[in-house]
Amino acid sequence: MAKAYMVVTYRSISNPDALAAYAKLAGPAIEAEGGKLLVRGTPVRTYELGIAQRTIVSVFPSVAQAIAAYEGPAYKAALKALGKGSVERDMRIVEGVD
Numbered sequence: 001m002a003k004a005y006m007v008v009t010y011r012s013i014s015n016p017d018a019l020a021a022y023a024k025l026a027g028p029a030i031e032a033e034g035g036k037l038l039v040r041g042t043p044v045r046t047y048e049l050g051i052a053q054r055t056i057v058s059v060f061p062s063v064a065q066a067i068a069a070y071e072g073p074a075y076k077a078a079l080k081a082l083g084k085g086s087v088e089r090d091m092r093i094v095e096g097v098d
Contacts, residue, residue, distance in 0.1 A: 003059055003096040004066040006035065008089055010054040015086035022086075025078035033069035035060045059096075066093045 013019055027037065039057035046052050060066040069075055070093070 008056040018086035022082035029074035
């Protein structure tokens with residue numbers, strides 16, 4: 001079974017306090033579904049389009065577990081803490097190749 005990756009990029013952060021509150025809840029919610037944080041931060045260097053966005057990458061044992069993490073009550077609580085309009089971000093779940 002292929003691993004799954006949850007990839008999040010942040011275009012803008014207008015409320016850092018809300019993001020911090022979200023992060024305190026999101027990490028444990030992801031770990032509870034078997035996820036592990038691999039990357040968190042801004043690029044050291046950018047190429048091509050050169051967009052230096054905060055990026056988060058987590059790995060899960062399966063796509064089903066990644067989806068369960070996002071759709072579960074613990075992650076929904078994290079999203080509630082983040083609130084609307086605090087950040088502009090893109091999130092996707094991608095299946096690994098191995």
